[in-house]
Amino acid sequence: MKSYTQDQAWDCSWEDQEQVLTLSLPQEFSFSQNLDYLAGAPNECLFHIKNGRIYRAIPAGEELSIVEISDAGKNDMAVRFLGDTAPKSKEGRAAVARYVHDWFDLGTDLRPFYKLAKTDVLLQRAVDSFYGLRNVGIPDLFEAISWGIIGQQINMSFAYTLKRRMVESFGTPVTCEGEVYWLFPDPERIAALRPEELQELKMTAKKSEYLIDVARLIVEGKLSKEQLLAAGTGRAAEKQLVQIRGIGPWTANYVLMRCLRIPSAFPIDDVGLHNAIKYLLGTDEKPTKEELIRLSTGWNNWESYATFYLWRFLY
Structure with a gap:
């Protein structure tokens, strides 16, 4: 444990x-x-x-x-x-x-973020609606990466179903006062699995391999939260993460946001972010990448919180 x-x-x-x-x-x-x-x-x-x-x-x-x-x-x-x-x-x-x-x-001191949001066309409404919300995170690195991998290219409901199956199959249960509580599986437990054992949960073959690969890197001491933080910058940590099979820019930035707390982390290609902006602007089309870059110009070093607050309109 x-x-x-x-x-x-x-x-x-x-x-x-x-x-x-x-x-x-x-x-x-x-x-x-x-x-x-x-x-x-x-x-x-x-x-x-x-x-x-x-x-x-x-x-x-x-x-x-x-x-x-x-x-x-x-x-x-x-x-x-x-x-x-x-x-x-x-x-x-x-x-x-x-x-x-x-x-x-x-x-995190949110006062600078709230100050910039007052004059931002997208963030002003988000802060007014969700004042006091925090970027509720995932402190454990293996859990954060696993959740990023599980959630790739599927809807949120099915992602949560897969996580529950993984936790209840390989996690640690404890009963207290009549309730059962679960801990996310240790990387040692997942590292010892065959991909077929995760596929039985309806995980794809590729995701099963990715999860086991990441677990083994952590167990072997080749990947840790401390190592990523020691990279010095969010960009450097992202570069390390995307070298791992199964982790692309979206998953890397998700981990930077939710686990490493890198304020400049920005999953710019995230579909939910695009849909939230479409909703706020009242348009029929999602923003192009160029439009998103323009809209986020004032978010410098607050991209992580801006994204999280905009997600809140959908999730």
């Missing part, structure tokens, strides 16, 4: 009460906006929402915690451990706090 660790410094004010962690939130954060976004995921299997609270399993060192995440008021978020799953060490509880901090991208 993988624990969530990250060598980067993280700026998060949080209070450790052992059974409950309290994370301080930026002013530009809306629990309801982020909850609504998560609630829209069809057939999601890695978390669930009940009565305005989020429940999921989070690895913490050698332990596995089940948490309930809720709005604690006064610009705070409460992370409560269920059952007897609270990590025994402060380091383990810090790992959980760090995971939640990264999942909701709490370290």
